[in-house]
Amino acid sequence: MISLECDNLFSTWREQARWLLSHQVDPCRVSWGAEQVADLFATDEQLATQNGPFQARIPKALLALLESAACYRGEQRWSLLYEVLWRVSHGDRTAMLAGDKLGSELQRRIKQVQREAHHLHAFVRFIALPATEGSELPEYVAWHEPAHDILHSASQHFVGRMGQHRWMIATPLDGVYYDGEQLLHQRRCPLEWQQLAQNVDDPHSAMWLTYYSHTFNPARLNPKVMEGHLPSRFWKNLPEGKLIPGLISEARTGKQRDGQAKMIAAKPGKRISGGHC
Known part of the structure; x- marks a missing residue:
């Protein structure tokens, strides 16, 4: 068994999956995040560090689906994606479709992620902080607890709606801060952001x-x-x-x-x- 850790980053998982595919490693031989590993590849097998000879042709549509489904928090989060990738890379594109058992679970996860993004847009309540001249604190803060990793992508929704105001959304895991020009994402939400968002009083x-x-x-x-x-x-x-x-x-x-x-x-x-x- 090959145990991998991608730190819940799609970009890292994608590189790992590319390596696995190139060496024709079957999905049943791979697990992600099942245990703590000291390095990237924890196995008693002798594995080459370079990519293998197999070159898969992957449709762009599949990569978009996988990236969306990667935001889903749940069991077999990354293993399911590799199983879909494996089947499509070997000519079975039904793994992308809702009519297939595996494809149905993939599509269900994508819908859950999309629904959670909608919840962010609908249920975030920004609270205005007292104006302080010269302060670089955000003008508006909000606390939210999403079920999936949608904050970074879904918070783009507010960039065009809040003008050039500075705002911040903190969650138990990550946080975003818009400084009036660019949206900054912290994968580990700073404690001071969390405290600010949870302890602010709304005068209205x-x-x-x-x-x-x-x-x-x-x-x-x-x-x-x-x-x-x-x-x-x-x-x-x-x-x-x-x-x-x-x-x-x-x-x-x-x-x-x-x-x-x-x-x-x-x-x-x-x-x-x-x-x-």
Whole structure:
């Protein structure tokens, strides 16, 4: 067995996979990240350091699929990619397609990565830091906990939307900082970035919570659909997250009949009976 470590870098994995293919190393003989290894290739076999004689022709479309799927965190993260690469390099392109068992898992992972990128765009909440003249601190910070390694690529979304403002997104693993001109990515998020993003106070939070609670419509609540669009794992990092369980509870205990949030229904005024259009 050949045990490899690519440090979760697609570029490193690609070089390793190219070497393996050139020596016609079957996927069943390779594992990534299964154990701690002292060097790049941990095996009792005598392996050449140079590339082997086999030259594979790989379609560009496959490389794009593999790079996207490489952002997926899960079991067999890198081994599955090599198995797909092996089959395609030997003439079996069905490994790229959803109709194939292996291709289906590849496509599922790509969809999960794409969905997680959408979650970043939808659920990041930037908070403005107090303005300090001459400071090089970001003007806006955010904390996010993605399930997959999408921060670097997906955060490009905000470059064109935040103008030349300086902003930062910190996660438990990595972080990005936009200085007004370029986007900088740190694969190991600095502790000071994490502390800054997690400990900042939002001066507008009370206003936002008031708006959110007043616009909540229990008559239209479907918890399963809501969970599909707004997974509960994000609630703890959203300002409105602490309101959601209570609002759901109110809806389930009768407020769906009123079609109003509790505090709105309690306000004085004439009740308008429902009719048919």
